[in-house]
Amino acid sequence: MRSHRLTLAALGAALAVGSALSTGSGAMAATPAGTQAAWGGCSIGDICVYSGLNGTGSVCAWDADDPDWLGGAIRCSWAGTKNVKSIWNRGTGGAGDYRHVAFYKKADYQDYYACAAQGFQGNTGPDAGVRLRSHKWVTTCPA
Numbered sequence: 288m289r290s291h292r293l294t295l296a297a298l299g300a301a302l303a304v305g306s307a308l309s310t311g312s313g314a315m316a317a318t319p320a321g322t323q324a325a326w327g328g329c330s331i332g333d334i335c336v337y338s339g340l341n342g343t344g345s346v347c348a349w350d351a352d353d354p355d356w357l358g359g360a361i362r363c364s365w366a367g368t369k370n371v372k373s374i375w376n377r378g379t380g381g382a383g384d385y386r387h388v389a390f391y392k393k394a395d396y397q398d399y400y401a402c403a404a405q406g407f408q409g410n411t412g413p414d415a416g417v418r419l420r421s422h423k424w425v426t427t428c429p430a
Contacts, residue, residue: 326408329375334388334403334422337373338365340410344372352423355394359421370416376403378424385424394420402428 326342329335330350338344347356347363356363371390380386386405392398400417402425411417 326375329377331377332379333377334424335375335377336363336366336371336419337375338369338371338416340372340414340416342373342375342408345369349422354396354421354423356420356422357394366418366420371411371419372414372416373408373410374403375408376405378405380405380424383426385426387425387428388422389425389429390419391421392417392419396421396423399429404428 328346329342329348333348333350335342335346335348337346345365347361347366349361351360353359353361356366374388374390376386376388378386378388387402389396389402390400392400400419401411
């Protein structure tokens with residue numbers, strides 16, 4: 288379990304370095320019609336998951352816990368058939384607040400997968416991603 292959290296942190300750091308290096312050119316790539324621009328659709332304060340790498344593809348966003356992405360208050364229509372390949376935690380809480388997000392492979396917070404710290408923006412690991420089903424905001428990531 289612990290290795291997944293480290294993977295998310297390491298990938299987030301690598302993505303941050305890559306992003307910092309690519310911002311100096313000022314050039315932006317065009318987005319093909321019918322696709323979402325990278326890291327779009329994620330409001331400040333939300334946790335967002337994407338079906339594509341690097342914040343592309345379909346997006347689902349929440350500002351609260353959700354015990355079942357397929358049957359909860361906010362439904363993620365593609366979560367039952369597609370893997371989550373990238374995550375962005377745009378939470379805004381301060382120290383001691385619920386600002387990290389724990390992800391689970393099953394409904395009702397079962398089968399812990401990983402935790403995304405506030406500000407994390409990156410891929411879930413292998414290119415295939417992972418099938419996730421629930422999440423909850425936490426004050427600290429599980430060990």
